[in-house]
Amino acid sequence: MAGSPTQKGVLMQETVAAKADQAAIFHDAEQTGLRLAIKGRLVALILMGGWLVVTRASDPLRAIEYLLVLGVLAGFGIVHYKIIGTSRDRSWVKYLFVALDIAFLSLLIATQPVFDTVDLPQAVIFRTPIFPFYFIILGVAAFSFSPGLVLWAGACGVAGWLGAFAFAIRGMEQTFDWKDIGTMPDTQTFVTYFFSPNFVGTWSRLQEALALGVVAILIGLVMWRARYTVRRQIEAEQERRTISDIFGQYVPAAVAEVLISKRGTLAPVEREATILFADLADFTKLTETIGPKGIVEVLNAYFDAVSLIITRHHGVITQFQGDAILATFNVPAEDPDHAGCGVRAAREIADLVQSRNFAGIALRTRIGICTGTVIAGSVGGGGRQNYTVHGATVNLAARLEEMNKELGTDVLIAATTTKHLSGYNFKQIGQMDVRGLAEPIDLYTFGRDASADSDANRSAPAGSAASVS
Known part of the structure; x- marks a missing residue:
């Protein structure tokens, strides 16, 4: 028999309240995770800054440049940390700061030479171990427990990496790529092209971007699955609490709890x-x-x-x-x-x-x-x-x-x-x-x-x- 309008209204209100509780739980988890990630990120930047100062002791000006870069990144994190949980915090704020991190990193890759004293095409920087920094930003996003933020970080990383690459090679009069080496090159041919300053390795950059995107999707799926599991647990607990509250009006609460756990007997x-x-x-x-x-x-x-x-x-x-x-x-x-x-x-x-x-x-x-x-x-x-x-x-x-x-x-x-x-x-x-x-x-x-x-x-x-x- 269908319930009365009053009963349906109560059930609807309880459903809305339950969904609101779930949203609040996930929102708190995201904020807590972001705060933790920003703290870890700041510690990593401080350690990295110390390492760069020590290893660049012979070039103080270069060391100062690195410290300024790390300072800007640290500043992004501190500002974001201060905003989290305040009246200025909005749903899009976390996406903005991830985009800022990636945009700043990509800008440096596209414009800053590996060595100031050597005249080389900017594309040479893509041979240095700089691509893993995008995975660090992706890892920071994963702390948010938000699949959307992880996918956003992956998409921004792919766009930033390929955008920096396109900007770096835009003015090169001559470029070499894997097609110039061929599928079965001899040693001389491989060395001539691969170690040339004009070798850009477009397919390598695409492969790196693809790897970043795939990892972001995989982490996003893991996050979605984890949230789904947690949501089911929350719903089960809410249902159990509701049954216990209603059942407890007719039988003792202790008896109701045992009856629920024993499935009715x-x-x-x-x-x-x-x-x-x-x-x-x-x-x-x-x-x-x-x-x-x-x-x-x-x-x-x-x-x-x-x-x-x-x-x-x-x-x-x-x-x-x-x-x-x-x-x-x-x-x-x-x-x-x-x-x-x-x-x-x-x-x-x-x-x-x-x-x-x-x-x-x-x-x-x-x-x-x-x-x-x-x-x-x-x-x-x-x-x-x-x-x-x-x-x-x-x-x-x-x-x-x-x-x-x-x-x-x-x-x-x-x-x-x-x-x-x-x-x-x-x-x-x-x-x-x-x-x-x-x-x-x-x-x-x-x-x-x-x-x-x-x-x-x-x-x-x-x-x-x-x-x-």
Whole structure:
């Protein structure tokens, strides 16, 4: 059945937001990569400058010229670095600076002679190992994680290299090329033409440009594939988060996460756990007093506050039963301090209910806590399942909650829970017969000064010997 216009609108908004998140992630990655590349480029220029000064010590003027060239390139990088992430940064800025680098390098190749003291055609410079500098610029572009910038760098490099070559040979009256050497030359012919200052090697320049272009395409494809993979991962994580958020409104978040990872089912487990059962006192009378709308507002405020406390203490609410809450500690997520977490959660809930109103209504809660073996897992039928816990421990926690009314207490804790908590001080109520059990059990509660100790218990790390009286 087709969704309502409202639902479609929400889905469209979520899709747009997800795409915006992806774009922001890739944009941040590009900026981070460019900053890193510019830093590396600057370090390389500094090292290169030092090398040129040392190797050109006999020709200080030439060394200064090299340093000026490297300074201009370094200046391009510094300006670009300052612009990245500012209000002046635009999508085309990174393309501009790549083009400037290549244009400046190509201009130098086309106009600057290899040696000032030797009268040679400018085409001779293409025999020097200067072409790899284009690959350095291509490598810098690759740090951006942007296929478009890599392809742009490759295209600019090809244009710059061939353009510089065309400019360098434009005024030569005579040129030699591979066709002049032939396919099977003798030694004398090869040496005569290849080592001639007028040998330009056009096909070699085309081959170099082709290699640069192919490498740029390959790196661009790798970048595209990497971005595609990352995008799929982001989409999967966004989908998982969306499902978890929606599913978590109906089942505990911890259960939702496990269900998603287990693809919808939780195998039954038998494990020791602490069960907390909380119920509101005089709830029936309250519903008659404030009516359905009022009771829903009260319950929502109460459940929100209590849920936060239970979650903060690593508990999982498996059921809302009318005005009652069934929470588990140690299932489905394991927690060695489950008994302590359950007791601290109960203390904080009791303090909270005593200290504030919920939707303008004062409440009183009764809590039962018991530790023992439970069976937990997904149960249901007709295509619907629910995560729940079963066993005598669950029944006893519910029974202890009821006994609070008989004993005039707010919290009752079974001895099976207190025996796990050395260093805690509880007030023993006595030995009580519990319906459904053959032998009586020892029951405990918090003492009169428990509120003074509760802050220490809440701030104490799991497993610490915090005091509860």
